[in-house]
Amino acid sequence: MPTIALVGALDTKGAEYAYLADQVSALGAAPLLVDIGVLDEPTVTADIPRERIAGAGFRDAVGGRSNSALDELRREHDRNAAMRVMARGAGAVLAELVAARRVDGVLAVGGSNAAYVMAEICGRLPFGFPKVLVSTIAAGDTRAYVRETDLTLMYPVVDINGLNRLSRPVLGNAARAVVGMAGRTEQELACSVPTVGVSMFGVTTAAGSAVVQGLSTYGVEALTFHCTGVGGRTLESLIRNGTIEAVADLTTTELADELVGGVCSAGPGRLTAAASTGVPQVVSVGALDMVNFSGTVPTEFADRRLHPHNPAVTLMRTTPDECTELGRRMAARLNPSTAPVAVLFPHCGLSQLSVPGAAFHDPDADQALYRALKDGLRPGIDLYDFDTDINDPVVSGTAVELLATWLKKETP
Known part of the structure; x- marks a missing residue:
């Protein structure tokens, strides 16, 4: 019998959670009600x-111990602070229960507070573990709540405020969804072959696809990440948690958005996980010739070289100065690596758009990037030069051969 953790504020959402518990029980699973209410x-x-959730959250968030954590939160009467503590506590407690195999799925319902708590919980749970959230935030910008997890979202149509002809079937479907997910098998989650993370963008698709195909001939499973910010953060997260054993990071465009202020930044943690965890990586400069903007380009860039990628996205060419800084940052993030590292530099195009004759062709900017990389990389990191563009098969072929060699060496 699977156990489903139902996480919510049982003061304001008691009726809804009692209904969910009945639904879960009727499906042959055991409900486990977890209270994150405070007032x-x-x-x-x-x-x-x-009380248990508050105590765990107080230790996790504040670093101290308190037997009266809930009373302290009530005295402060600060809803924001209380949610932070309860979210951390719920994450800590659920992580312990899941690790002990005492919980097989997690379901939460509510508004933005429930979504925030669920985001904290999901960040501590393994990939593939059933996670379902029914929330009104599902119809808006969900990036802050989904983050880099495999959270399943359901939109309730009406607010979670009592039981009615619309909320009952939605909550019932949510219960059936999480109970059904909890019936997964260990075989579905297991992977007996090496796993490589591959970064890709629309303008480097040929390179990414060729790497995936090439690795498959060696019996290696490739996971592809679209470098829109979330993709890069997810790649880094999976490297850190041990899911990915090697990296073909040929598309590092998110570094340009981080530097200049584009919409596809993956943050300062991009290109750091493999170096800090000892994971081998082949890295290239794919799409560092561009910064991404959605909607209107900031007025400060009005005189820059722009290219409409589609009606929703406008690209901007990186300058020689920006490329110099990008080269420095790449070298600084790669130099601490303890596992094998190779950098592949295609001198005739960092993407489809910077090959000779294309909109972003700028040899001076590309050369500035190359010089900064070459000067900044420590001894022991090989820099491969190619008289071709990023999407040429010789580049992806080199990446595949290097990774196959490294993975074979690490195989007992």
Whole structure:
């Protein structure tokens, strides 16, 4: 019998969670009610009371210990601070239960507070573990809540405020969804072959696809990440948690958005996980010739070289100065690596758009990037030069051969 953790504020959402518990039980699973409410008294009895959640959250968030954490949160009467503590506590407690194989799925319902708590929980749970959120935020910008997880979202149509002819079937579907997910098998999650993370963008698709195909001939599974910011953060997260054993990071365009202020930044953690965890990586400069903007390009860039990628995205060419800084940053992030590293530099185009005759062709900017990389990389990191563009098969072929060699060496 799978156990489903139902996480919510049992003071304001008691009726909804009692209904969910009944639905889960009717499906042959065991509900585990986890209370994250703070101010008012719960209207249904929790299996894991709010006092335990507050205590765990107080230790996790503040670094201290308190037997009266819930009382302290009530005295402060700060909803934002309380949510932070309860979210951390729920994440810590659920992570322990999942690790002990005492919980097989997690379901939460509510508004932005429930979504925030669920985001904290999901960040601590393994990929493939069932995670379902029913929330009104599902119809808006969900990036802050989904983050780099495989959270499943359902839009409730009406607000989660009592049981009615619309909320009942939605909550019932959510219960069926998470119970059904909890019936997954270990075989579905297992992978007995090496796994390589591959970065790709629309203008480097040929390179990414060729790497995936080439690795498959060696019996290696490739996971491709679209470098829109979330893709890069997810790649880094999976490297850190041990899911990915080697990296073909041929498309590092998110560094340009981080530097200049584009919409596809993956943050300062991009290109750091493999170096810090000892994962071998082949890296290139794919799409560092561009910065991405959606909608209107900032007025400060009005005189720059722009290219409409599609009606929703406008690209801007990186300058020699920006490329110099990008080369420095790449070298600085790669130099701490303890595992094998190789950098591939295609001198005739960092993407489809910077090959000779294309909109972003700029040999001076490309050369500035190359010089900064060459000067900044420490001894021991090989820099491969190619008299071709990033999408030429010789570039992807070199990446595949290097990774296959490294993975073979690491195979017992």
